[in-house]
Amino acid sequence: MDNPLKRYLGHFTIQGRRLPGQVTLAGRDSKLEVFSDHHIHLPKEKMQTIRGVARSGEKVTICNAIGAEMSGSSFYYGTTKHFISLFPHHVAIGPRHIDAERKIVSRISFTTTGAINLFYDHGAFGSSSSKNIRRLMPDWAKKDRRKITYNRIYYYADRGPIVSAKSKDYEIVVFNGGTFSSPSPKGISVKNEVRIALNFKKAVSLEDALHAAHEFRILCEFLSHAKQCIQNVRIQHKNSERQEGEITLHSSYEESGSGQEADFRDNLISGGFHRGEFKQVIERWLAKPTHASARQRVIQNMREEIYTIDRLVGAANAFDILPEFNVAKPLPARATKILSKLKTDAKNLPVPYNEQILNSLGRVKAQTLRKKIEAHFSSLPKPLKQRLPDMLLVIEHCVRARNYFVHGTPPKISVDATHQQIFFLTDTLEFIFVISELAKCGWKYDRWIKEPGWGRYRQYLQSYELSLGAFKELIP
Secondary structure (H helix, E strand, O other): OOOOOEEEEEEEEEOOEEEEEEEEEOHHHOEEEEEEOOOOEOOHHHHOEEEEEEOOOOEEEEEEEEEOOEOEEEEEOOEEEEEEEEEEEEEEEEOOOOOOOOOOEEEEEEEEOOHHHHOOOOOOEEEEOOOOHHHHOOHHHHOOOOOOOOOOEEEEOOOOOOEEEEOOOEEEEEEEEEEEEEEEOOEEEEEEEEEEEEEEEEEEOHHHHHHHHHHHHHHHHHHHOOOOOEEEEEEEEOOOOOOOOOEEEEEOOOOOOOOOOOOHHHOOOOOOOOHHHHHHHHHHHHOOHHHHHHHHHHHHHHOOOOOOHHHHHHHHHHHHHOHHHOOOOOOOHHHHHHHHHHHHHHHOOOOOHHHHHHHHHHOOOOOOHHHHHHHHHHOOOHHHHOOOOOHHHHHHHHHHHHHHHHHOOOOOOOHHHHHHOHHHHHHHHHHHHHHHHHHHOOOOHHHHHHOOOOHHHHHHHHHHHHHHHHHHOOOO
16 A cells, blocks of 8 residues: 655754754655754764654654755745755654664564465454344343344454564564454444564664564565565564553655465465464574575565566576585595696786686585575475476576576577576576475475465476476477
8 A cells, every 4th residue: 555645743853953844754755844044954974863743742753864964945035944855764653762773672563465364364353143142232232122133243353473483583473453443333343454573582773673574574475475565564662661652663665555465375384374384484484594685585586576587597596695505615635736726827817817717716616506406406395306307407407597698608498498488497496495495494395285275386386397398399
């Protein structure tokens, strides 16, 4: 949903002066405008945290603003007014101010556009009928003696967290955040959003809290193979008092749109149905922070929902970023001796050939990209690998396609055929990466394959042999 236009009039402290101003919340068009009878000067270092109080009483904090350091001016019949306009990355509104540069966040909570389906809490909401509905009615409603010819009871049962898990730095709690309005002849209204809370063991900075939220979002996108936009962010100050409300955080770069609609049965794991498995996957996933860059490399192109050369290259390069395969393996003594001599000779070559050859020699000890991808495929559950015959052949051509687009190395199949097969090759790389990462974290293939559903990865499995047959026809 697009950000609605909101304005907060108030006073803001600029260089020790309390000046009138207005915050406009409008996504990428958000701004802070401050006015004065005198020149306004605000150095960049003072733009990190700007505090104000809205006319309605809320504490307003502008975080990480950018804009002109000096004010502009306007003139009207001898009257001069000065103003400054800044773009805020985040605006925090609530019962207290925050400091964007200090470790003051004890909790961050949010929802995503796919959270309802990913954490589908079956049975928490429902309806029924009762043979003795009068027993449930308040006394004042029982006074109406008209005969009840039909009744329907709508209920919400709060059964506590849907999923909870722990990492080294924080606890994750996923829960239903229902809102209600009093029943009346106008109708009955119960709305719900699934919220995800990260409760930090030690207070963190706003930047670190948002980073943790986006890291968790990547896991949600791996499991749902659908875009998950973070929305409705709230934070809790480490010094907040009991019963004190949360601070609402508005991000100027918050993603708009509803994300991809998906059926809850299409998820690789459902938080509502497989809570134990989900908990294990969360904890093992967060225990490998060194994998974050590679995971993000894969997911950022998947989020664009289109197939491009960059997406194929990115999916292949993600295997290169994973740390466990980047440790150089020792070479035999004879090979080491020859390699040392080659390096010595290469240093005497003219520029740029010496550097190019030295870089190539430096990669001799490292695992090749093809071997890395094959190792990830080998780590998949055996019954799954059996459904993917000749995968090593496909991996070979995935790497050849990547090398062609990066280095210009001619592929074995024609260039036209390589372009035609971008869909199949990209899907193969992403399938191996996503499934192997999740399988190492405790995802259960045997459970998943028996359940109903459709989804992207089921489609890949079901069409694999047909795609493989068409691909083989292109190989000379």
